[in-house]
Amino acid sequence: MSGTMKTFTMLDIGKTSIIEKPIPTPGANEALVKTTASLICTSDVHTVKGALPVENGRTLGHESVGVIAALGSEVTGFTEGQRVAVNAVTPCFECSYCQRGFTSQCGGLLGGYKYTAQVDGNMAEYFLVPAARANLAPIPDDLADEAAVYACDMLSTGIMGAEHAQISIGDTVVVFAQGAVGLCATIGAKLLGAGRIIAVESIPERIELSRRYGADDIVDFTKGDPVEQIMDLTGGVGADGAIEALGFPQTFEAALACLKAGGTLSNIGYHGENPAPLQLDLPAFGLGMGDKTIRTGLCPGGSERMRRLFTLMSTGKVDPTAMTTHRFAFADVERAFEMMANKEDHIVKPLITY
Ligand SMILES: [Zn+2]
Numbered sequence: 001m002s003g004t005m006k007t008f009t010m011l012d013i014g015k016t017s018i019i020e021k022p023i024p025t026p027g028a029n030e031a032l033v034k035t036t037a038s039l040i041c042t043s044d045v046h047t048v049k050g051a052l053p054v055e056n057g058r059t060l061g062h063e064s065v066g067v068i069a070a071l072g073s074e075v076t077g078f079t080e081g082q083r084v085a086v087n088a089v090t091p092c093f094e095c096s097y098c099q100r101g102f103t104s105q106c107g108g109l110l111g112g113y114k115y116t117a118q119v120d121g122n123m124a125e126y127f128l129v130p131a132a133r134a135n136l137a138p139i140p141d142d143l144a145d146e147a148a149v150y151a152c153d154m155l156s157t158g159i160m161g162a163e164h165a166q167i168s169i170g171d172t173v174v175v176f177a178q179g180a181v182g183l184c185a186t187i188g189a190k191l192l193g194a195g196r197i198i199a200v201e202s203i204p205e206r207i208e209l210s211r212r213y214g215a216d217d218i219v220d221f222t223k224g225d226p227v228e229q230i231m232d233l234t235g236g237v238g239a240d241g242a243i244e245a246l247g248f249p250q251t252f253e254a255a256l257a258c259l260k261a262g263g264t265l266s267n268i269g270y271h272g273e274n275p276a277p278l279q280l281d282l283p284a285f286g287l288g289m290g291d292k293t294i295r296t297g298l299c300p301g302g303s304e305r306m307r308r309l310f311t312l313m314s315t316g317k318v319d320p321t322a323m324t325t326h327r328f329a330f331a332d333v334e335r336a337f338e339m340m341a342n343k344e345d346h347i348v349k350p351l352i353t354y
């Protein structure tokens with residue numbers, strides 16, 4: 001396929017634009033996808049602020065779905081025109097990291113995150129899929145693009161946050177922040193059988209979504225110390241699991257402090273914009289002997305992960321589309337990005353259609 005396409009590109013730190021680029025040609029184990037829908041992520045905002053070392057001129061975006069426009073010579077089992085989603089993380093599934101089970105860290109620390117970080121992202125009229133045999137995820141016929149696109153990052157990351165919190169049936173789990181990824185962690189905690197979910201949030205629209213997705217109690221951090229409120233709610237015992245979905249030192253420290261001995265802190269917040277190092281409060285850490293586990297992770301990729309997330313949506317167990325607070329045509333993507341950067345109008349997720 002030849003010709004040019006429109007892309008949403010980072011020109012420099014703090015500067016973005018829609019620019020034309022040549023439509024790329026897929027390599028042997030790559031696919032070319034014609035985009036139908038994307039979600040803008042707070043990670044894109046962090047990237048444009050300079051939190052991630054990215055070459056100027058890279059296309060932004062890592063949450064997109066579309067239809068297969070062309071397949072590399074070694075990509076079998078798929079057809080042109082087929083509806084597909086691709087996870088934000090596109091591991092090779094061959095390297096030592098992938099073979100040890102850490103596909104998000106493909107090739108090295110955070111290496112599975114290739115879109116924008118290593119290659120052009122997918123907020124564009126067309127995008128390439130690396131390691132396409134493992135990363136192309138067919139969307140079931142009964143699942144709309146605007147739902148499937150949540151599997152690309154939000155549901156995969158949020159549910160991983162709950163998985164890493166090692167939730168047992170009946171556990172009390174605290175989720176810090178109810179942005180889209182925190183809401184998906186709430187969804188994951190509920191699916192994994194948490195007995196009580198305490199969500200830390202102050203914005204009314206997000207509180208409403210949080211309750212809808214399974215939060216039993218809301219701790220409003222603007223109305224007093226969140227750790228004290230969590231301790232009061234749990235009779236002074238604390239939580240079995242805490243999921244940090246914001247990436248602030250204060251929330252990380254509170255997540256550690258509200259855990260009972262033996263609990264697990266699962267971090268999914270991105271700490272790339274922290275001005276200060278993360279502190280570990282030693283008494284809260286049991287002086288290093290509290291049997292508290294800190295688990296970190298990056299969005300799991302690959303088509304099998306996507307298939308499982310699609311099943312949750314196809315069977316009606318999860319409907320992420322309530323998080324889509326705003327909709328834009330691709331021509332207006334810069335306005336959508338600006339709203340996301342400034343968190344205007346209580347935006348949660350803007351959907352971009354092509
Ligand atoms: Zn994202």
Ligand SMILES: [Zn+2]
Nearest residue numbers: 092095098106
């Ligand atoms: Zn790999």
